[in-house]
Structures are given as C-alpha cells and as structure tokens.
Amino acid sequence: MEWVYAWWGWFDWPPTLGNLGVEIAVALDLAFRVVAASVVSNNRRPSSAVAWLLAIFFIPFLGLFAFLLIGSSKLPRRRRNKQRRVSEVILARTADIDIERPDDGPPWLEPVTRMNRRLGAMPMLAGADATLETDYVASLHQMADEIDLAREFVHAEFYILSLDETTQPVFDALGRAVERGVTVRVLFDHLASLRIPGYRRTIRHLDRIGVQWARMLPFTPCKREVLRPDLRNHRKLLIIDGQVGFIGSQNLIDARYGKRRNRRLGREWIDIMARFTGPVVQELDAVFRTDWYSETDDLLDVGAGGTLVRAEATGDLYAQCVPSGPGFEAQxxxxxxxxxxxxxxxxxxxxxxxxxxxxxxxxxxxxxxxxxxxxxxxxxxxxxxxxxxxxxxxxxxxxxxxxxxxxxxxxxxxxxxxxxxxxxxxxxxxxxxxxxxxxxxxxxxxxxxxxxxxxxxxxxxxxxxxxxxxxxxxxxxxxxxxxxxxxxxxxxxxxxxx
Structure with a gap:
C-alpha cells in the first residue's frame, strides 16, 4: 500500500489556498484517466484499447479528438438499420433452404456455414461454377465481354474506379449496354477513387454514357453526409443479369494505379478475380443491392424477380457469399x-x-x-x-x-x-x-x-x-x-x- 500513501502525499489535508488548484487538477486528471480507461476498453480488442489509451494519455487533446472522430468502428445507426432490413429479407426468402454441403465434405463445414448464415444472412448453396483469371488486362477484357452479353442489368461495385487506357474496354461495354436499354448501376468508394488522377473525368464519362452511379461512404462534411474518412467500402463486384458474377481483389483501374511514381519504379499490382455462375451470383447481387440502398435510399428487389437463390445450377461447387464490415455487429x-x-x-x-x-x-x-x-x-x-x-x-x-x-x-x-x-x-x-x-x-x-x-x-x-x-x-x-x-x-x- 506504499504507493497509495505516496500518491495521497500529493494532497495536503485540509487544503490550503496555495495548493488547492494543484489538488483539483490532480483529481480531475485521475478521474479523466479512469473514465477514459473504462470508455475506451468497452467492447474493444485489448491491443486496440491499449493503443488508444496510450494516444490519449501521451497526447491528450489530439488523442482524445482522434478517438471521438474515429474511435468507433460502426457505421451510423441509420445505415446499420438498412443492412439489418435487407438481411431480414434475405433470411425470410431463404428460410426453406437447408444448409447444403457435399456428402464427402469435411464434417466441420456445416457449422462454419451455419455461422456465416447467422452473421451475414446468406446460405451455402450447391450448383456453382467458377474460373480464375490472374492476368490483369485479360480480366478486364473478360468483364467487358460479359457486359456485352447483358440483357437486363449490370451492377458494378469497385473500391477504386477510374477511366484510363486499360479500363477503357469496360467503360465502352457499359456504354453499349446502356444503348441497348440495359440498366447499368455503378458504385465506387468516394475517397479511394477521389485520390486517383482523372477522377472528375471519370465522373463526367459516366454521366455522358448514361450510367446510374453513386459514391459509397461519401465524405462531404458540408452536406452532412458520412463524416468518417476511415470507414471505407473495399468491395469489388461485377454482376450481369444475376447470372454471372465477378469477385476478387482487382479494382477497375490500370495496374499501376495511374501514378507516375509507380510507372517510374515499374510497380504493378498482381491481382486475381473469380468468375462465378450459379445461385451464389444472386447472393453477390444482394450485396450490391444492399450497398445501393445504403447510398441512394432506392431499395431494389433482393434477387432478380424476387427469386433469390433460385438460379439454375451450373456446376458442382458449393459456394456461400460472406459480406462483412462495420454495417454488421460482428467481424x-x-x-x-x-x-x-x-x-x-x-x-x-x-x-x-x-x-x-x-x-x-x-x-x-x-x-x-x-x-x-x-x-x-x-x-x-x-x-x-x-x-x-x-x-x-x-x-x-x-x-x-x-x-x-x-x-x-x-x-x-x-x-x-x-x-x-x-x-x-x-x-x-x-x-x-x-x-x-x-x-x-x-x-x-x-x-x-x-x-x-x-x-x-x-x-x-x-x-x-x-x-x-x-x-x-x-x-x-x-x-x-x-x-x-x-x-x-x-x-x-x-x-x-x-
């Protein structure tokens, strides 16, 4: 208990006028640290809590301001409610779907897919087919070819979207789809795309070809939209007619991200994309429609014609879409x-x-x-x-x-x-x-x-x-x-x- 008496020695009781201000300051500092430790540690990983507390204690004003600005990892309640509403629709429409897994699959697969369904609403379904594309340019041409086959809708969602020489074939295909009467909707992350050269040129081109587009998680404080620059939509999706879907790591941009420094260094991104057919494509489309609803308040029907997961089987794979992020309660x-x-x-x-x-x-x-x-x-x-x-x-x-x-x-x-x-x-x-x-x-x-x-x-x-x-x-x-x-x-x- 020596440390208690040593700490209490800072105080002189009864207090005198000379040291009253010091004692009040020490008491307030102690109260601040106790409250900060309690608030910061609540429902947070220990490593993250310790890091935030160190920032607050060592740089109090800057650390506290940063915590109040970006300390929470959740989207605003209104947006989380939108995610919850769509998840409830998906769960209701797939209530009669049993968990599907191959007879020779590992015994632990079913519990894992059940967990995914509980967290993200999507079931594991049979009948998928998938091919991989590891060539950056070939992947973009493959997407353009599929867009040229679209008859009803094209849904494109990319963290970074930019018009350049490499992505021109995809943008041209989107324009041709609009001319055929196909509904084309495009989503892109606001801050991620904004920092890429040619952002305004890309927006003007989308308007010129008649594409419906929206920025994901826009950071526009003057318009009182999302005020969190650290929360981003990192998804990469392309869905054609609910029948063909692309997912992977590749953004819709040149492999050198339009940066002169990257060209000078010879730096290129190595990516991979998967082309899916079968019922899982409508699950991917449900993710897009959820994000479209979040950004535009336009609630599209989840699943083409309300027939989620009723798409025709095209292969022998079992697949399950797993969305994640600050719109969900769990990681x-x-x-x-x-x-x-x-x-x-x-x-x-x-x-x-x-x-x-x-x-x-x-x-x-x-x-x-x-x-x-x-x-x-x-x-x-x-x-x-x-x-x-x-x-x-x-x-x-x-x-x-x-x-x-x-x-x-x-x-x-x-x-x-x-x-x-x-x-x-x-x-x-x-x-x-x-x-x-x-x-x-x-x-x-x-x-x-x-x-x-x-x-x-x-x-x-x-x-x-x-x-x-x-x-x-x-x-x-x-x-x-x-x-x-x-x-x-x-x-x-x-x-x-x-």
Missing part, C-alpha cells in the same frame, strides 16, 4: 478465417498483401504451424503502404519461429490477391485482407467455396507465386537492421488505431 470475415484455420488438418495457404492479424488470428495461424500443418503466407517483399508494411513485418519473427513459411513476392510488384485455402479443397476468395482494417473498418465481401477443382486452380496460382518469390528465413530476419526493428514495432502499435 464476419475474421470469424470465418479463424474457423477455417482452426479446422484445418493438412494445410493452410494464405495470400494477403496486408497481414496484420489480431490476437485470435495470430493464435490460429501459429497453432496450425506448431501442430505440424503446412502453413504458407504469400506477401509482398515491399508494400505500397509504409505503416501497414512495417506493422506486418513485426509479426514475421513469431510466424517464422512457429513454422510458417513466408514467401516474399519481389519488388517492385505489389501482390494484391486475397485468398485462403484449407486442406486443398476449401477456399475463400474476395476483397478482404487479413488485417485489422479489413476486419473492423472496411466493408468487404468474400466467397467461401467448397470443391477440390477450384482449390486446385488456386494451387496453380500459388505455385506461380512460389516460383517467383523468395522464402524468408528466421536467421535472415533476425539480422535486419535495428532501425527497421524499431520502425516495425512502432507501426505495429499505430496499426491498432487504424
């Missing part, structure tokens, strides 16, 4: 990743450009490696975002020590694909990174796929990455310069605030 994507990794029996293979796990995911990955499973992580040797890149590096020593194989894709390229493969047959592909921003601040969408053929296609892509990458060793990593270690540790702490 849907994080729970999916953790559940899959904990149930792995043979291998875990992850491709993530930004790997900044929370405590639960880090425990799942290291535990899998320590159990003797083959665990591989594919990352970029040099990231495009310095703070996130250094934060990611701070986990390498623990990962390597536990037995995780880390493959570093050579610079100046940015490995931007986002996939997870379990035991060579259960896969996830979509927009979600394995980092705390994707888990809490970004609206993301993923597809859980059960089927050895799709996993085999992903394995070919992993083999290609492995052949071009360098395997990092623990000995090499421990020899990195001391100043890099300091930067890694500092950015790891800062990442908890992002």
């Amino acid at each position: 849907n994507n994080l729970k999916l990743f953790n559940a899959l990794i904990h149930n792995a029996n043979e291998s875990v293979r992850m491709i993530s450009p930004y790997f900044v796990p929370d405590e639960s995911l880090l425990m799942a990955v290291t535990s899998a490696a320590e159990q003797g499973l083959v665990v591989e992580l594919f990352v970029s040797e040099q990231g495009d975002q310095p703070i996130v890149h250094h934060a990611q590096r701070s986990y390498y020593e623990l990962l390597l020590a536990s037995g995780v194989d880390i493959w570093m894709y050579p610079q100046p390229f940015v490995l931007h694909a986002k996939t997870l493969t379990i035991d060579g047959r259960t896969s996830v592909i979509g927009s979600s990174n394995m980092d705390m921003r994707s888990f809490t601040l970004n609206l993301e969408v993923s597809v859980l796929v059960e089927g050895a053929d799709f996993a085999a296609d992903l394995a070919e892509f992993e083999d290609l990455l492995r052949s071009r990458s360098r395997r990092l060793t623990l000995t090499e990593w421990k020899r990195r310069p001391w100043h890099e270690q300091i930067a890694d540790g500092f950015c790891r702490l800062a990442s908890a605030l992002m």
Whole structure:
C-alpha cells in the first residue's frame, strides 16, 4: 500500500489556498484517466484499447479528438438499420433452404456455414461454377465481354474506379449496354477513387454514357453526409443479369494505379478475380443491392424477380457469399478465417498483401504451424503502404519461429490477391485482407467455396507465386537492421488505431 500513501502525499489535508488548484487538477486528471480507461476498453480488442489509451494519455487533446472522430468502428445507426432490413429479407426468402454441403465434405463445414448464415444472412448453396483469371488486362477484357452479353442489368461495385487506357474496354461495354436499354448501376468508394488522377473525368464519362452511379461512404462534411474518412467500402463486384458474377481483389483501374511514381519504379499490382455462375451470383447481387440502398435510399428487389437463390445450377461447387464490415455487429470475415484455420488438418495457404492479424488470428495461424500443418503466407517483399508494411513485418519473427513459411513476392510488384485455402479443397476468395482494417473498418465481401477443382486452380496460382518469390528465413530476419526493428514495432502499435 506504499504507493497509495505516496500518491495521497500529493494532497495536503485540509487544503490550503496555495495548493488547492494543484489538488483539483490532480483529481480531475485521475478521474479523466479512469473514465477514459473504462470508455475506451468497452467492447474493444485489448491491443486496440491499449493503443488508444496510450494516444490519449501521451497526447491528450489530439488523442482524445482522434478517438471521438474515429474511435468507433460502426457505421451510423441509420445505415446499420438498412443492412439489418435487407438481411431480414434475405433470411425470410431463404428460410426453406437447408444448409447444403457435399456428402464427402469435411464434417466441420456445416457449422462454419451455419455461422456465416447467422452473421451475414446468406446460405451455402450447391450448383456453382467458377474460373480464375490472374492476368490483369485479360480480366478486364473478360468483364467487358460479359457486359456485352447483358440483357437486363449490370451492377458494378469497385473500391477504386477510374477511366484510363486499360479500363477503357469496360467503360465502352457499359456504354453499349446502356444503348441497348440495359440498366447499368455503378458504385465506387468516394475517397479511394477521389485520390486517383482523372477522377472528375471519370465522373463526367459516366454521366455522358448514361450510367446510374453513386459514391459509397461519401465524405462531404458540408452536406452532412458520412463524416468518417476511415470507414471505407473495399468491395469489388461485377454482376450481369444475376447470372454471372465477378469477385476478387482487382479494382477497375490500370495496374499501376495511374501514378507516375509507380510507372517510374515499374510497380504493378498482381491481382486475381473469380468468375462465378450459379445461385451464389444472386447472393453477390444482394450485396450490391444492399450497398445501393445504403447510398441512394432506392431499395431494389433482393434477387432478380424476387427469386433469390433460385438460379439454375451450373456446376458442382458449393459456394456461400460472406459480406462483412462495420454495417454488421460482428467481424464476419475474421470469424470465418479463424474457423477455417482452426479446422484445418493438412494445410493452410494464405495470400494477403496486408497481414496484420489480431490476437485470435495470430493464435490460429501459429497453432496450425506448431501442430505440424503446412502453413504458407504469400506477401509482398515491399508494400505500397509504409505503416501497414512495417506493422506486418513485426509479426514475421513469431510466424517464422512457429513454422510458417513466408514467401516474399519481389519488388517492385505489389501482390494484391486475397485468398485462403484449407486442406486443398476449401477456399475463400474476395476483397478482404487479413488485417485489422479489413476486419473492423472496411466493408468487404468474400466467397467461401467448397470443391477440390477450384482449390486446385488456386494451387496453380500459388505455385506461380512460389516460383517467383523468395522464402524468408528466421536467421535472415533476425539480422535486419535495428532501425527497421524499431520502425516495425512502432507501426505495429499505430496499426491498432487504424
């Protein structure tokens, strides 16, 4: 109890006029810290809470202002209510759909898909077919070709959307679709697209060709719209007539993101997109329609003609759409990743450009490696975002020590694909990174796929990455310069605030 008496020694009782102000200041400071610790820690990850408390205590005014501005990871209640309303519609329309899984599927798959349905409303359905496209330009041409076949509607949703020489074929196809009488709706994240050169030219072109468009999560304080610059819609989707859907990591922009610096460095983004047919496409379309409703207040029917999940089967894959983000109460994507990794029996293979796990995911990955499973992580040797890149590096020593194989894709390229493969047959592909921003601040969408053929296609892509990458060793990593270690540790702490 010595510390109590030492602290109480600051006070002189009864107080005198000379030290009364000091005692009041100390008492208020103590009260502020107690209240801050209670408020900040409520319903927050311990690492995030500690980071916020350090910021508030060491830089009180700036730290408190930042917490009040971006401390909450939830969208405004009005927008969350919209998500809840659509989820209720989906659950009602699919109430008679039993959970579908292959007879030879792993026994743990059904509980995982049941969890996904409870969190994101979408059921696991049979009858999907999927192909992968890993060539950046070829993927854009494939999208343009499918848009040219549209007869009813085209729904495009991209985190970044920009008109340039590479994306011109897609924009031309959208224009031709409008001329044929096809309804074309386009969504793009406001701040992400705004910072790309040619933003206003892109908007003018959308107006010129007659596309209906809306900005996602617009940051326009003067209009009293969303005032949160840190909450972003990171989804990448393209749906044609509810029959064909594209999902993956690729934005609708040139592979060098229109930046002169990237051209000078030879830096290009390496992405992957999946083309789906079958019932899962209408689940992807339901995600688009939810976002369209959130931004425009125009509530489109969920599912073409109100026939959600009644699309014709086109293949042998089982697929389930898993939306996630601050519009939901839980971290849907994080729970999916953790559940899959904990149930792995043979291998875990992850491709993530930004790997900044929370405590639960880090425990799942290291535990899998320590159990003797083959665990591989594919990352970029040099990231495009310095703070996130250094934060990611701070986990390498623990990962390597536990037995995780880390493959570093050579610079100046940015490995931007986002996939997870379990035991060579259960896969996830979509927009979600394995980092705390994707888990809490970004609206993301993923597809859980059960089927050895799709996993085999992903394995070919992993083999290609492995052949071009360098395997990092623990000995090499421990020899990195001391100043890099300091930067890694500092950015790891800062990442908890992002």
